[in-house]
Amino acid sequence: MGKVQIITIAFASLFLIQVVYYSSRNKLRDKQAFLWFLMAFIGIFIAVCLDWLNKIAALLGVAYMPALIFTIAFLVVLNILIYQSVTLSDHQEKIKTLVQEIAYLKHELEEYQRKGExxxxxxxxxxxxxxxxxxxxxxxxxxxxxxxxxxxxxxxxxxxxxxxxxxxxxxxxxxxxxxxxxxxxxxxxxxxxxxxxxxxxxxxxxxxxxxxxxxxxxxxxxxxxxxxxxxxxxxxxxxx
Structure with missing residues (x-):
C-alpha cells in the first residue's frame, strides 16, 4: 500500500468521522447524513481500490487515473449541488406558504379579539x-x-x-x-x-x-x- 493510498484512506476516514460527529449532534438530517455517509464510504472504497481504478482507467483509455477520479467527483458534486438547490427551493416555497398562513392566522386572531372582546x-x-x-x-x-x-x-x-x-x-x-x-x-x-x-x-x-x-x-x-x-x-x- 503506497503513501498516496494511505493518505487518501486517512482523509476519507477523517471525513467519515466528521459526518458521524455532525450526525450525532443532530446537525445533519437523515437524508443529508445518509448522503454524506455514502460519500465517505465511497472515498474509503476508492482509496482501498486504487489499483483496480488504474485498471479501469486503462480499459476506458484514460492515461492518467486521477483525471478519471476528478471527473467522477466533479459529476457527483454537481449532482449534489443540484439536489441541494432543489431542496432549498422547496424549503423556500414552504417557508413562504408558512409565513402567509401565519399572517392570515394573526389577522383572524386580531379580528376575533376585536369582535369578541x-x-x-x-x-x-x-x-x-x-x-x-x-x-x-x-x-x-x-x-x-x-x-x-x-x-x-x-x-x-x-x-x-x-x-x-x-x-x-x-x-x-x-x-x-x-x-x-x-x-x-x-x-x-x-x-x-x-x-x-x-x-x-x-x-x-x-x-x-x-x-x-x-x-x-x-x-x-x-x-x-x-x-x-x-x-x-x-x-x-x-x-x-
Missing part, C-alpha cells in the same frame, strides 16, 4: 357611565318640562331648546353619544346595547325618588328581570 370591568364601567349620562339628561329634560309650558310652534320650540335644563340635557346626550361611539369600538353591539338597558332601572328608581312617581310591584319585577338579563349578557362572552 370580553365584557371586562373597564368596558362595563364605560357603559354604566354612558347610561348614567343618558339618565341624567332625561332627568334634566323632565325637570325642565315641569318648569315650562310647551306648544308646537317655532317660538316655543326655540325658547324650549335654549332653556337651561333642556339645553343641559342636550349637552349630556351629545357627550353620551361620543362616549358610546368609543364603547362600540371596544365592545360588540350585541353585548353593549342590552347592557345599556340598565337605564330603565335607574330611570324607574330615580323617578320614584326625584319626581315621586309611583313604584308598583310590576315595575320592581320588571327591574329584576332586566338586571338578570343584563347579567346573562355580561357573562355570555366568557363562556364562548
Amino acid at each position: 370580553k365584557m371586562n370591568l373597564i368596558n362595563f364601567l364605560l357603559i354604566l357611565s354612558n347610561t348614567c349620562i343618558l339618565v341624567i339628561g332625561q332627568f334634566l329634560w323632565k325637570y325642565g318640562m315641569m318648569k315650562t309650558s310647551f306648544s308646537l310652534d317655532s317660538f316655543s320650540i326655540i325658547k324650549l331648546l335654549f332653556s337651561p335644563f333642556i339645553f343641559s340635557g342636550l349637552v349630556m346626550y351629545g357627550a353620551a353619544t361620543i362616549l358610546w361611539l368609543f364603547i362600540l369600538s371596544r365592545v360588540p353591539l350585541s353585548v353593549a346595547y342590552p347592557v345599556q338597558s340598565i337605564a330603565y332601572v335607574l330611570a324607574v328608581f330615580g323617578a320614584y325618588f326625584v319626581f315621586h312617581e309611583p313604584l308598583s310591584p310590576a315595575k320592581i319585577i320588571g327591574v329584576i328581570l332586566i338586571i338578570l338579563g343584563v347579567s346573562l349578557i355580561g357573562i355570555s362572552p366568557n363562556t364562548q
